[in-house]
Amino acid sequence: MQTKTAKPAMEVKELFFSYGSNQILKGASLEIERGKITTIMGANGCGKSTLFSLMTKNLTPGRGKILLNGRNIRDMQLSEFARKVSIVHQYNTSSDDITVERLVGFGRTPHRKLFSGYGEEDTRLIEWAMEVTHIDGYREREVSRLSGGQRQRVWIAMALAQNTKILFLDEPTTYLDIRYQIDILKLIQKLNREYNITIVMVLHDINQAIHFSDRIIGLWGGRVIVDGEPGQVISAESIEKLYGIQLEVTEIEGRKFVLTV
Amino acid sequence: MEQQMNQINMDGVHRKKKKARAALSFVITAVLLVILFFAAVNTGSLQTGFVKLLKGLFVEYDAHVAAIWDLRFPRILISMLAGAGIAVSGVLFQAVLKNPLADPGIIGISSGAGFAAVLITAFAPGWYFFTPLAAFAGGAAAFFLVYCLSWKGGLSPLRIILTGVAVEALFSGLASAFNSMSGGDRTGAAAIVEANITQKTWEDVSVLFPYIIAGLFLAVLFIGECNLLSLEDKTARSLGVNVNTTRICISLSAVLLASISTAIAGAVSFLGLIVPHIGRILVGSDHKVLVPFSALAGAFTFLLADTIGRTIAAPYEVSAAVIMSVAGGPFFIILLRRSKKYAD
Numbered sequence: 334m335q336t337k338t339a340k341p342a343m344e345v346k347e348l349f350f351s352y353g354s355n356q357i358l359k360g361a362s363l364e365i366e367r368g369k370i371t372t373i374m375g376a377n378g379c380g381k382s383t384l385f386s387l388m389t390k391n392l393t394p395g396r397g398k399i400l401l402n403g404r405n406i407r408d409m410q411l412s413e414f415a416r417k418v419s420i421v422h423q424y425n426t427s428s429d430d431i432t433v434e435r436l437v438g439f440g441r442t443p444h445r446k447l448f449s450g451y452g453e454e455d456t457r458l459i460e461w462a463m464e465v466t467h468i469d470g471y472r473e474r475e476v477s478r479l480s481g482g483q484r485q486r487v488w489i490a491m492a493l494a495q496n497t498k499i500l501f502l503d504e505p506t507t508y509l510d511i512r513y514q515i516d517i518l519k520l521i522q523k524l525n526r527e528y529n530i531t532i533v534m535v536l537h538d539i540n541q542a543i544h545f546s547d548r549i550i551g552l553w554g555g556r557v558i559v560d561g562e563p564g565q566v567i568s569a570e571s572i573e574k575l576y577g578i579q580l581e582v583t584e585i586e587g588r589k590f591v592l593t594v
Numbered sequence: 595m596e597q598q599m600n601q602i603n604m605d606g607v608h609r610k611k612k613k614a615r616a617a618l619s620f621v622i623t624a625v626l627l628v629i630l631f632f633a634a635v636n637t638g639s640l641q642t643g644f645v646k647l648l649k650g651l652f653v654e655y656d657a658h659v660a661a662i663w664d665l666r667f668p669r670i671l672i673s674m675l676a677g678a679g680i681a682v683s684g685v686l687f688q689a690v691l692k693n694p695l696a697d698p699g700i701i702g703i704s705s706g707a708g709f710a711a712v713l714i715t716a717f718a719p720g721w722y723f724f725t726p727l728a729a730f731a732g733g734a735a736a737f738f739l740v741y742c743l744s745w746k747g748g749l750s751p752l753r754i755i756l757t758g759v760a761v762e763a764l765f766s767g768l769a770s771a772f773n774s775m776s777g778g779d780r781t782g783a784a785a786i787v788e789a790n791i792t793q794k795t796w797e798d799v800s801v802l803f804p805y806i807i808a809g810l811f812l813a814v815l816f817i818g819e820c821n822l823l824s825l826e827d828k829t830a831r832s833l834g835v836n837v838n839t840t841r842i843c844i845s846l847s848a849v850l851l852a853s854i855s856t857a858i859a860g861a862v863s864f865l866g867l868i869v870p871h872i873g874r875i876l877v878g879s880d881h882k883v884l885v886p887f888s889a890l891a892g893a894f895t896f897l898l899a900d901t902i903g904r905t906i907a908a909p910y911e912v913s914a915a916v917i918m919s920v921a922g923g924p925f926f927i928i929l930l931r932r933s934k935k936y937a938d
Contacts, residue, residue: 389832411834414834428880430612431824432609443833443834
């Protein structure tokens, strides 16, 4: 594929945002490369959640713009945006008795026309989303009866049913124990490698970010101060700049590890 | 692998059981409604046999049947229409406010509508025709008040109920006050305040009918959106749903149903709470089945309340709204105590 020369999937240009007098973003600029896994990192209050909300149309920027395939997302209808970008939020709820299959079917919402049921294409994509995430085995079970890890797969499947080229995930491993954390991250990696879905996520765990990302974007004080491949940009200095704490960074077999204790 | 297959089968059996229960609930409620309908027709000082009734209605004139037709049919139909309207209104409010305790009566929508209807009836009786419109405006105003006053960066279920109780008290107080000021005890205004449907005529049915049908049609139209609102707002938005606009549209439909019902049948509490709640237990929370079931069960419950009210102390009548309050109050308390979500 000629993704090297292709335009970035998304561009964020000189983004400013404030809550009242509290300036959160102060001119953040970045690009999301097509077909890559990009992880946004930073300390609490660095603006990464705000950036995530702005890039997913949950907030509108005070100044600056966000381009999706060259078009300002501000000028897009929510439904049009939902056909191009899917989002898995950190915190999710559903009614107690909805089944896995029905919930995944919600992902077809932006593609459906008024008063029409699920078509062949819808059914095919719902099936595909459940297979890829390995939840087709309990499609008829209530989501409320699933474990945390299974449930997270259902939410990812719902986003996949939207059939978009870009997938955003906000701290997809929170609330999960380590086994399910790795499980979900491997699933995300598979979605990227096998289905060429561009991934943008927020992660808290530095080492997981290093190992599962093609690119790290580090925010501090409302600006992007770290941007590049994890092997190149992660160092004791950049960690200190990002988190304000001195941590050792070692290298084992060419892979970097931040010693987080 | 085998274990997984077993699990799939078990899930399938579980689903099938639930579906069977839902279907059975529909059939039983419908049958009960038909039985209740004929029982209600035959309850009171005038009585007639089933065959005689059908004959009187469709074959030849019968003075008894004609009297029943003019006196009893309107109130029965109004009970059913208002019951369906209020119950579905409750379903919609619960979806919009994400609050299973939301009830058009408890949160003041009905009394807002009732107040506006009392104003028209007491002071501009010539504008009777505009009563539904005024009631809608009153209901919408009450909803707007509750929504704005409970908003604090989000809507907590308990805060909505508390604000609603205050708004309800305000408007029902105002309605009573204006009713007293207009001097009439037997006026139409008093009928609205006391939710008395004894004197209802076919004219009232013809006023109520089109609005309820329109409201139910809107409710059916919003079934998909109601289901999507069960997700977090952010998640619904990520599916392309314009959450705020959707909320307003569904709320207005709910206000329409509750207000029109109130304008004709008076303010009724708890109906919009109890019926959807039982509906969720019997048919599940998918609005595709919950909305039609609530309409059916709402019609049944209100008619049952009215019929009980007519017979319990005959020849005196206890209004259906009073019956609903007496039965609904304890039910509401049980709900409050049982659900952990609202405990603190």
